[in-house]
Amino acid sequence: xxxxxxxxxxxxxxxxxxxxxxxxxxxxxxxxxxxxxxxxxxxxxxxxxxxxxxxxxxxxxxxxxxxxxxxxxxxxxxxxxxxxxxxxxxxxxxxxxxxxxxxxxxxxxxxxxxxxxxxxxxxxxxxxxxxxxxxxxxxxxxxxxxxxxxxxxxxxxxxxxxxxxxxxxxxxxxxxxxxxxxxxxxxxxxxxxxxxxxxxxxxxxxxxxxxxxxxxxxxxxxxxxxxxxxxxxxxxxxxxxxxxxxxx
Amino acid sequence: xxxxxxxxxxxxxxxxxxxxxxxxxxxxxxxxxxxxxxxxxxxxxxxxxxxxxxxxxxxxxxxxxxxxxxxxxxxxxxxxxxxxxxxxxxxxxxxxxxxxxxxxxxxxxxxxxxxxxxxxxxxxxxxxxxxxxxxxxxxxxxxxxxxxxxxxxxxxxxxxxxxxxxxxxxxxxxxxxxxxxxxxxxxxxxxxxxxxxxxxxxxxxxxxxxxxxxxxxxxxxxxxxxxxxxxxxxxxxxxxxxxxxxxxxxxxxxxxxxxxxxxxxxxxxxxxxxxxxxxxxxxxxxxxxxxxxxx
Numbered sequence: 001x002x003x004x005x006x007x008x009x010x011x012x013x014x015x016x017x018x019x020x021x022x023x024x025x026x027x028x029x030x031x032x033x034x035x036x037x038x039x040x041x042x043x044x045x046x047x048x049x050x051x052x053x054x055x056x057x058x059x060x061x062x063x064x065x066x067x068x069x070x071x072x073x074x075x076x077x078x079x080x081x082x083x084x085x086x087x088x089x090x091x092x093x094x095x096x097x098x099x100x101x102x103x104x105x106x107x108x109x110x111x112x113x114x115x116x117x118x119x120x121x122x123x124x125x126x127x128x129x130x131x132x133x134x135x136x137x138x139x140x141x142x143x144x145x146x147x148x149x150x151x152x153x154x155x156x157x158x159x160x161x162x163x164x165x166x167x168x169x170x171x172x173x174x175x176x177x178x179x180x181x182x183x184x185x186x187x188x189x190x191x192x193x194x195x196x197x198x199x200x201x202x203x204x205x206x207x208x209x210x211x212x213x214x215x216x217x218x219x220x221x222x223x224x225x226x227x228x229x230x231x232x233x234x235x236x237x238x239x240x241x242x243x244x245x246x247x248x
Numbered sequence: 249x250x251x252x253x254x255x256x257x258x259x260x261x262x263x264x265x266x267x268x269x270x271x272x273x274x275x276x277x278x279x280x281x282x283x284x285x286x287x288x289x290x291x292x293x294x295x296x297x298x299x300x301x302x303x304x305x306x307x308x309x310x311x312x313x314x315x316x317x318x319x320x321x322x323x324x325x326x327x328x329x330x331x332x333x334x335x336x337x338x339x340x341x342x343x344x345x346x347x348x349x350x351x352x353x354x355x356x357x358x359x360x361x362x363x364x365x366x367x368x369x370x371x372x373x374x375x376x377x378x379x380x381x382x383x384x385x386x387x388x389x390x391x392x393x394x395x396x397x398x399x400x401x402x403x404x405x406x407x408x409x410x411x412x413x414x415x416x417x418x419x420x421x422x423x424x425x426x427x428x429x430x431x432x433x434x435x436x437x438x439x440x441x442x443x444x445x446x447x448x449x450x451x452x453x454x455x456x457x458x459x460x461x462x463x464x465x466x467x468x469x470x471x472x473x474x475x476x477x478x479x480x481x482x483x484x485x486x487x488x489x490x491x492x493x494x495x496x497x498x499x500x501x502x503x504x505x506x507x508x509x510x511x512x513x514x515x516x517x518x519x520x521x522x523x524x525x526x527x528x529x530x531x532x533x534x535x536x537x538x539x540x541x542x543x
Contacts, residue, residue, distance in 0.1 A: 066437045092439035104434040108426040116420070117427055118438035165438070 018077070019044045019169050019200040020065070025074035027057075027064040027224075034060045036224040037074070042169075047191065047201040049211045052221035053247055058204040059101055061221070062171045066098050067091055078169065094169075095122045097162030101173040101204075105146040105154045112142040114157055118165045125166030134190065135160050152183035159190065169200045176207045184210050208246065220245050250391070255513050261392040267509015268502065269398050269467070272405035273460055275501025277482040278489065279412055280456035282497045286429040287449045290340065290351030295482070296475030297359035298454045301328050302461020303470045304366060307377050317380035317466070321404075324462050325455035332454030336447050344446075359476065366472035374471025401463050408459060409498045416494050425449060484527045490540020500538060 020042040027035035035057050042048050050058040063069050065076055067088040076083045078094045092098070097118075106114055115131065115138070132139035135156045141149060149157060155175055162170060176184045184207065191214050194201065205211040211218070212235065220228040220242065228245060230238055250257040277295060284292045292298075305324045309315030315323070335358065343350045379397045386395040416422035424445060428435045432442045461475075468474060481504075489500030504523050511522040518525075530538060 068433055068437060087441075088433075088436040089439050089441045092437060098434075098437045100434060100437070104431055106427045106430050108430060109423055113423050117423055119440060121439050162438075 017044050018042070019046075019079060020202070021075070021077040022061070022065070023075040023077075025061070025064060025072065025076060027060055027069045028071040029060075030070055034069070034224055035064060038064075038221075038224070038226055040219050040226050040229070042200055042202055044168075044200050045195070045198050046216045047195055047203060047214055048217045048219060049203045049205050049215045050219050050221055051205065051208065051211070051242075051246060054206075056221040057224040058221050059173050060224075062098065062173050062202065062204060065091070065171060066096070092118075092165070092167065093121045095167050097121075097165060097167030097170045099158045099162060099170070099172045099175060101177065103154050103158040105149070105157055107145060107147040109146050110142070111138055111144050111146055111149065111157060114146040115142075115161045115164060118161055120165050122166030122168065124168075126163045128164070131160045131163060134163075134193065152179050152186075155179060155183070155187065156190075159187075163194070168198070169202070170194070171202050171204075173204045174206060175203070176205065176210050188214060208242075218242070253514075258392050260513055263509045263513045264506065265392065265394065265398065265509075267505045267507070267512070269401055269505070270508060271502040271505015272402050272409075273464060273478065273501075274482055274485045274505055275409050275498045276405050276456055276460040276463075277478070278486045278497045278501050279409060279494065280453035280460075281482065281486050282489075282491055282494060283412070283416070283425075283456075284450055284453035285491055287425060287432075287446055288336075288340070288344070288351070289348045290355065291348070291483075292450075292453065293352055293356035293479070294335075294358040294362070295355075295453075295457050296477075296479030297362040298328055298332065298457040298475070299461040299464070299478065300366070300472060300475035301331070301362060302458030303377070303465040303468075303474060304370075304461075304472075305458070306462045306465045307375060307470045310377065317462075320465075321459070321462050325459040328458035328461075329451040329455030333447050333451035336450040340450065341443070341446075363472045363476065370472065372471055372473060374469035374474070377465035377470055379466040397466055401467065404463060405460070408456070412456070413494050413498065481523055484523045486537075487527050488523075488530045488537060490534075490537020493539035496537070496539025 018041055022038055022040050025035050025038040026033065038057070038061055040048075050061060052058050060069060064072050065078070067083070067086065072084060074084070078091070078096060081094055083091055083094070106117065109117060115128065126134075137153050138157055138160060141153065146157065147154070159172065159175065175187055179187070188210060191201065191203075195214075203211055203215065216232055218230045218235070219226045220230070222245070230242060235242070252260045277299060281292055281295055284290060302324050305328060306315075306317070306320040309320050309324065310317075339354065340351060343354060383397040383400050386393050387399065416425055424435065424440055428440070428442055428445050436442050464474070485501055485504050486497065488504065489496045504526065507522055507526060508519055512519040
């Protein structure tokens with residue numbers, strides 16, 4: 001990156017500036033057309049959710065941002081950089097951390113190797129000590145095989161390892177899925193801490209009760225489109241409406 | 249004279265040593281196959297040809313360029329490995345999204361092309377490569393006579409095998425390789441250039457085969473078909489060891505060499521088939537291989 005470009009992207013890092021802008025995003029897996037023109041944006045330091053029923057296209061939206069789907073059209077601007085034509089391994093280097101729904105813990109690596117695996121993409125990531133302070137369980141089990149951990153610990157590990165890389169935009173897919181309420185509470189506390197550190201977070205969530213108190217804005221998806229945007233302030237008045245959309 | 253189960257000690261140890269040397273080659277070659285299969289999911293049928301190319305490159309380098317053995321040991325794996333990377337970039341990558349059987353067929357075709365081209369140029373009879381001066385002669389170990397070059401081959405092969413094990417199991421690059429084997433898409437999402445990792449891995453596996461080829465040149469006749477006969481046995485070794493484990497490939501390679509050597513002492517008629525018998529047994533009792541992970 002040239003010096004001017006770097007200066008511009010640093011400038012865009014300022015609070016309130018756009019971290020992620022998605023416009024008319026279409027995505028395809030082979031023949032199937034999954035996203036049909038997704039539009040949304042996320043400002044720096046915000047936590048937004050993508051809500052919707054199964055198959056609405058929420059996980060695919062995150063994958064499309066990471067260039068992990070077959071084909072994409074439209075526009076995805078991350079921190080001022082158009083990424084539609086970028087190769088997949090370049091995208092994390094813009095400061096993006098991705099935590100997949102299936103967690104993606106590597107069985108052939110122990111916990112610490114899993115933690116150290118993702119390359120540093122930017123300066124200012126958390127140190128190993130800070131991560132162990134935030135997730136004491138992982139320290140105790142650092143020599144265990146990654147997949148021997150409990151579901152909750154694996155989820156902690158999947159999140160912890162992208163905090164080390166210096167990523168400032170976190171895409172988290174269904175992190176509470178299948179976990180006990182007490183674990184979800186701990187995960188919620190972690191998200192609050194990350195927000196305090198100025199991280200920008202996009203949360204795909206099924207568990208609306210988990211997401212509601214954390215998020216600044218909610219985007220509701222259906223049939224591969226964003227059909228509604230609800231801010232935290234509007235939420236109490238529109239709760240009924242939202243429940244109807246989500247079918248809960 | 250000391251006898252072991254009716255066989256003179258010197259004969260027994262001599263055959264064991266020969267077995268161990270063969271085992272060292274099995275280990276080097278099956279290691280390369282395992283590394284390639286891990287990340288590319290391709291059964292590299294060109295592996296024997298690449299081993300043969302290593303031996304041939306050493307021979308031709310000596311005849312036409314005056315390249316000595318030690319330089320050949322260093323340069324030939326780089327050159328043949330580079331050729332491997334070129335093959336991956338230009339050919340294998342194009343079929344990476346297809347069924348892995350296509351990779352097997354394609355590399356088999358490449359092996360036939362390499363072999364055929366060299367047979368055309370040099371015939372099948374092969375030539376011999378002189379043992380380097382520093383490694384001529386032998387050591388009298390008391391219980392047996394050990395030709396120095398054979399001792400060197402064993403040491404060099406073991407060092408390279410263990411270094412490979414160390415890189416894969418104990419370094420960051422190795423962690424990339426192991427993780428890339430499990431979930432390449434996620435590695436890309438972490439910012440790892442997986443296509444590049446694949447190219448380097450294939451090149452490394454091929455370089456191991458070429459290294460084995462240079463080591464083999466002073467021991468066996470250098471001929472275009474030297475790889476294809478060896479490769480069949482190496483595939484059996486890989487099946488016995490299982491695909492999952494690096495250390496497993498090394499130990500199985502050495503172990504099968506010993507089994508073959510012992511069979512030569514006690515029942516020479518079966519020496520060429522014993523590894524396949526072991527393979528059948530292992531497939532019946534532990535289909536994933538001795539060190540493989542059950543699917």
